[in-house]
Amino acid sequence: xAKFVRQGHHVFMCHVANGNKxxxxxxxxxxxxxxxxxxxxxxxxxxxxxxxxxxVPDLEVDSGNPAAVRALIDLIRRVKPDILITHGxxxxxxxxxxxxxxxxxxxxxxxxxxxxxxxxxxxxxxxxYYMDTLAGVNFLPTEYVDISETVExxxxxxxxxxxxxxxxxxxxxxxxxxxxRTVSKFRGLQSGSAYxxxxxxxxxxxRISTARHLP
Numbered sequence: 001x002a003k004f005v006r007q008g009h010h011v012f013m014c015h016v017a018n019g020n021k022x023x024x025x026x027x028x029x030x031x032x033x034x035x036x037x038x039x040x041x042x043x044x045x046x047x048x049x050x051x052x053x054x055x056v057p058d059l060e061v062d063s064g065n066p067a068a069v070r071a072l073i074d075l076i077r078r079v080k081p082d083i084l085i086t087h088g089x090x091x092x093x094x095x096x097x098x099x100x101x102x103x104x105x106x107x108x109x110x111x112x113x114x115x116x117x118x119x120x121x122x123x124x125x126x127x128x129y130y131m132d133t134l135a136g137v138n139f140l141p142t143e144y145v146d147i148s149e150t151v152e153x154x155x156x157x158x159x160x161x162x163x164x165x166x167x168x169x170x171x172x173x174x175x176x177x178x179x180x181r182t183v184s185k186f187r188g189l190q191s192g193s194a195y196x197x198x199x200x201x202x203x204x205x206x207r208i209s210t211a212r213h214l215p
Contacts (some may be wrong), residue, residue: 001085002150002157003215012079013043014052014072016099021058023167026033028057034163042160045153059094064100070117072106077119081126083213088130088200090138091149103128123182127213128202134185141198144191145214151184 001011018037020028036053043051054071062068086103087096107128113121133139147154152188155177159165168174187196199214201207 001048002046002153003145005007006150007215010049012050012052012081013039013046013077014054015039016054016056016068016072016102017058017061017095017183018053018055019058021161023163024171026163031163035161037083038161038163042157045157045160061095061098061102063098063105067130068102068105069109072102073110073115074117074119076107076110076126077117077122080122080124085127085131086125086128088133089141090112090133092134092137099132122173125206127207127209129199129214130202131184132187132198134174135179136198138184139198140200141187142200143214144193144196144198146188146191146193146195147184147197148188151181154184155181173214 001013015036018032020032022035023031026034034103039053040051048064054068054075056068084103084107087100089097089100091100104203107126109115110122111125115121129143132141149178158180159179165176169178181195184195184197187198188194190196191198
């Protein structure tokens with residue numbers, strides 16, 4: 001995302017779940033506020049144009065929920081994205097997997113003229129790219145992006161999520177920033193760069209094209 005911004009593109013971020021249950025000590029409503037603030041701070045470091053939040057409680061993301069689908073349809077119509085990047089079907093938790101399905105459903109539905117939302121229909125059905133899984137487990141990439149020049153920005157953005165980073169380090173012994181750097185270096189090793197991210201394109205008609213969409 002930081003690389004897209006450096007190239008002059010507008011990047012919009014949307015958080016579907018609000019993170020309210022992602023801590024064993026901080027209570028949900030307080031954590032919801034903290035996580036929202038951290039997301040905005042993180043997006044600002046990357047240079048995102050705008051950060052949206054569907055505010056769905058943790059563990060309740062449902063790709064079949066009409067209200068959530070409609071909210072995302074309207075957001076896609078408002079933003080008119082060239083591409084969408086989301087979670088793939090092999091992600092490690094249900095909220096993430098359902099988010100990927102939600103993006104798939106809403107991005108197609110956004111093109112249907114007689115499904116009315118606040119914003120008019122967006123005629124294009126954008127291509128979808130699934131991001132790498134945690135630790136790259138069960139993920140076979142089809143495309144790589146060299147992030148050697150922006151990896152430090154990525155880590156700075158992740159550092160904003162202190163309610164997760166600090167908790168994982170203190171209570172689980174996981175240095176998540178090092179975790180992410182290690183995976184990025186591993187993907188770079190695969191693709192001939194210092195650091196890389198990898199993706200897999202959603203291979204469904206009419207989302208396939210010969211164009212290179214990733215930076």
